[in-house]
Amino acid sequence: LALQATVPEIKTAKDFLQKMASDINSMNLSSCQVAQGIVGGLFPQTQVSQQKVCQDIAGESNIFADWAASRQGCTVGGQSSSVRDKASDKDKERVLKNINIIWDSLSKNRMLDGNKELKEFIMTLTGTLIFGEDSEITPLPARTTDRDILRAIMEGGTAKVYHCNDSDKCLKVVADANVTIARDKALKSQITKLLTSIQNKAVSDTPLDDREKGFISSTTVPVFKYL
Template sequence: IEEMAQKVQQMNQFNMNSCEVAQNLVGGLWGKSDRMSSEICKSVGNSQGLFSDWAKSRHECGTGGQRASTIAANSDPDIPAQSYNFTWEMLKQSYPSFSTEFREYLMTFVGTVIFYQDGDASGKRGFQFVGQGDRALLTALLDGTSSVTMLNCDTNDKCLNPTTQAMSISASQALKPRVRAMIESMNAKVRSNAALTLQDHDGQRCRNPRRHDQQRHE
């Protein structure tokens, strides 16, 4: 019984409220890239003691010409002083145990906003909105028998230039049948007082829709 309760708790931990994700993303947006870099400069300068007061920070981050050097001196990982994928960074910080594949799935599901700092090596500037959220993705994960388009990160670190890739999930690979089979197996073990198998213990399989038994199409 205790092991079953632990499995249920594990599965509950993987639920993500897409509204909360959207609110956090919106909260990180400041408008135009110039205004954003100015606000970042002031936040860095004031929070890290680089300026004596708010008026000083406004001057130095504006006409004072200290914006670039102040941002470069940032030591707070929560302040996006460089190019930044908001959903990706949030997932890495809040859910460090999630696999790269599962983070990509969640980012595809809720979408993301990528900020490119001036002078970024990619040559891009400002904001890019990637993905609009796809209900078909949730259906495919739960029930299978459908094809979806997933976002794939170019790097696991920052994921600033994600691409798309087609993926299909069969009914046997979907979450509902696998969770049902796991619960039925655990229920039978409880009734017969038998030990759980390795498959019963493998709750991680339910949280990674792409690592196990998937088919990818170029």
């Protein structure tokens, strides 16, 4: 419920991945088979979609002489990566290259600004997909049943999580790093601080900062109604 109220897009992702895990477990597949299945199923689809993205970008930028040349360049010609690097702002989100899907989504949530540990814990809970330089896929399965992770996210504590070894995009991940969330950086404390600040500003008629606005816009709970 806390995830649904504060980071709804992550709650949706968690539910989706949890259902996937349940469906997979019902078929008695090993985690290794599951990973192979995810990559085997997604990689061909990713290749096709990224070829289309490459050709769209090439067409808009007049990179190739004609459609046949763009198809050649975006497939066996080996120019897909360099063409996709030229994506305009409207096409950048279509490019699945050097991106950690869940980390990228979490990084857009202002409530999690400057809280790397909490983002790592949430990413571990939901699982994620990492797309490399050539759109190769590394799946990191969800750990939705790990009570230590859930407890640490809500109240603070230590658990084994997916830890980012690079500073920004989280493309290099260590699978079982012991990471601690301080109590004041856990979700309960963060929400309490935000609600107190919003309430005080409502009383004093002071403008909200970007983080507070981001919290109100992302939560499904009508915050002002209760304040």
